Amino acid sequence: MDEIIVRGGHQLSGTVRVEGAKNAVLPVIAASLIASEGKSTITDVPELADVYTINEVLRSVNAEVKFENNTIYVDASNKLKTKAPFEYVRKMRASVLVLGPLLARYGHANVAMPGGCAIGSRPIDLHLKGFEAMGADVHVGNGFVEVSVDGRLKGAKIYLDVPSVGATENIMMAAALADGKTIIENSAKEPEIVDLANYLNKMGAKIVGAGTETIRIEGVETLTGAEHSIIPDRVEAGTFMVAAAITGGNVLIENAVSEHLRSVISKMEEMGVIIKEEGEGIRVIGPELLKATDIKTLPHPGFPTDMQSQMMTLMLCAQGTSVITETVFENRFMHVEEFRRMNAKMKIEGRSVIIEGPSELQGAEVAATDLRAAAALILAGLNAEGYTRVTELKHLDRGYVDLAGKLASLGADIERVNEQGDSINPFVQVEYETNKVVAEFS
Ligand SMILES: CC(=O)N[C@H]1[C@@H](OP(=O)(O)OP(=O)(O)OC[C@H]2O[C@@H](n3ccc(=O)[nH]c3=O)[C@H](O)[C@@H]2O)O[C@H](CO)[C@@H](O)[C@@H]1O
Numbered sequence: 001m002d003e004i005i006v007r008g009g010h011q012l013s014g015t016v017r018v019e020g021a022k023n024a025v026l027p028v029i030a031a032s033l034i035a036s037e038g039k040s041t042i043t044d045v046p047e048l049a050d051v052y053t054i055n056e057v058l059r060s061v062n063a064e065v066k067f068e069n070n071t072i073y074v075d076a077s078n079k080l081k082t083k084a085p086f087e088y089v090r091k092m093r094a095s096v097l098v099l100g101p102l103l104a105r106y107g108h109a110n111v112a113m114p115g116g117c118a119i120g121s122r123p124i125d126l127h128l129k130g131f132e133a134m135g136a137d138v139h140v141g142n143g144f145v146e147v148s149v150d151g152r153l154k155g156a157k158i159y160l161d162v163p164s165v166g167a168t169e170n171i172m173m174a175a176a177l178a179d180g181k182t183i184i185e186n187s188a189k190e191p192e193i194v195d196l197a198n199y200l201n202k203m204g205a206k207i208v209g210a211g212t213e214t215i216r217i218e219g220v221e222t223l224t225g226a227e228h229s230i231i232p233d234r235v236e237a238g239t240f241m242v243a244a245a246i247t248g249g250n251v252l253i254e255n256a257v258s259e260h261l262r263s264v265i266s267k268m269e270e271m272g273v274i275i276k277e278e279g280e281g282i283r284v285i286g287p288e289l290l291k292a293t294d295i296k297t298l299p300h301p302g303f304p305t306d307m308q309s310q311m312m313t314l315m316l317c318a319q320g321t322s323v324i325t326e327t328v329f330e331n332r333f334m335h336v337e338e339f340r341r342m343n344a345k346m347k348i349e350g351r352s353v354i355i356e357g358p359s360e361l362q363g364a365e366v367a368a369t370d371l372r373a374a375a376a377l378i379l380a381g382l383n384a385e386g387y388t389r390v391t392e393l394k395h396l397d398r399g400y401v402d403l404a405g406k407l408a409s410l411g412a413d414i415e416r417v418n419e420q421g422d423s424i425n426p427f428v429q430v431e432y433e434t435n436k437v438v439a440e441f442s
């Protein structure tokens with residue numbers, strides 16, 4: 001298994017470019033299944049393990065998918081199957097996003113029921129409640145969830161108990177082809193929801209209000225493939241913002257959209273970090289002394305849970321007591337034990353972590369427990385004395401394109417090595433199913 005080895009103590013400087021957003025591209029690719037005519041061309045697609053997985057899900061239901069030069073071409077005009085195999089849901093929960101498009105187009109969809117994961121139990125009851133309100137029958141059994149309807153789904157008024165990102169996306173996709181008008185109340189407002197609505201509208205859907213708490217969808221009879229470019233990844237941008245700040249560096253993060261990062265920018269400014277909008281990006285200058293702060297994760301536009309562990313690293317290096325409270329997922333603190341191996345002074349109290357800073361971080365062997373924990377441990381390594389070895393990189397590869405290579409280009413002492421200890425910078429990612437080399441990063 002590969003490892004990333006970081007030696008701390010280097011200030012980062014230079015320019016780095018953010019990729020298209022993982023959490024935007026996965027629903028957009030799933031939504032391509034809804035087009036019974038034409039082809040879709042999706043650009044600015046990051047070369048991530050999760051993207052390969054969703055591509056395989058589409059191929060497994062008979063859609064044609066080609067991925068080259070950060071562009072995906074999807075032709076879903078064939079007759080599709082409506083059952084997605086278990087192996088993909090096991091690899092990636094976002095596979096459940098094919099439910100909405102297949103149900104809307106064929107009146108039937110069947111996927112493995114996703115289980116919990118390292119960050120929480122993650123049920124899909126709100127997705128199913130939405131489909132039921134539109135007239136679908138839902139059957140859960142033998143590890144699968146099957147949804148079906150006679151004829152077309154019917155538009156409905158749906159209130160989400162919590163503003164779930166996935167439920168908003170699945171219901172929005174299903175409602176795009178339903179008979180009549182659907183209103184989703186208390187919908188998620190994340191930028192990725194807006195990106196999906198924009199794509200669906202280019203396909204011929206009639207969706208208004210995405211990005212607000214009420215989304216209105218007037219169903220249409222058919223949707224056609226369209227061209228769409230994916231918004232930049234705000235979590236990757238935030239991760240580089242922390243990297244610059246934690247090393248006292250000066251980094252221009254190109255393609256970072258400040259409007260998507262308001263809560264992160266505001267908290268980092270409270271900690272003393274200098275942040276300026278510059279051209280099409282954000283410049284981040286780390287201060288000599290970071291100040292403690294408190295953070296509570298919330299649905300957008302609140303502080304994103306996907307930046308919680310990275311900000312925890314910054315708090316470890318700040319002067320004073322910081323408190324971080326996780327309200328979105330019930331169990332997203334697995335990384336705390338790994339930070340402790342690095343001499344971090346912190347304790348968990350219920351849904352909060354109390355951090356006594358600054359900790360004199362020491363290099364250690366640590367294992368990533370989830371995708372963002374992987375990034376956070378690498379960030380901690382940038383500030384630690386000596387060498388940090390980060391293992392379990394399968395999590396990292398789901399959501400970051402060559403993080404080690406990009407940090408090295410900013411001056412970090414970091415390399416990715418394989419089981420034999422050979423350096424694999426530039427990192428070569430191998431496509432899962434075909435075992436074909438699809439991307440080389442420098
Ligand atoms: C691929 C993708 O876009 N993943 C993101 C998406 O995940 P995902 O779409 O799974 O997250 P949700 O917004 O649905 O989950 C938020 C909360 O709602 C709960 N819930 C959700 C659905 C449901 O039917 N019932 C229910 O109780 C979840 O358990 C969780 O506690 O949004 C999360 C919250 O911003 C991010 O951390 C993930 O990176």
Ligand SMILES: C=C(OP(=O)(O)O)C(=O)O
Binds near residue numbers: 119371
């Ligand atoms: C939790 C995340 O993703 P997913 O919902 O795909 O597990 C994430 O991107 O941090």
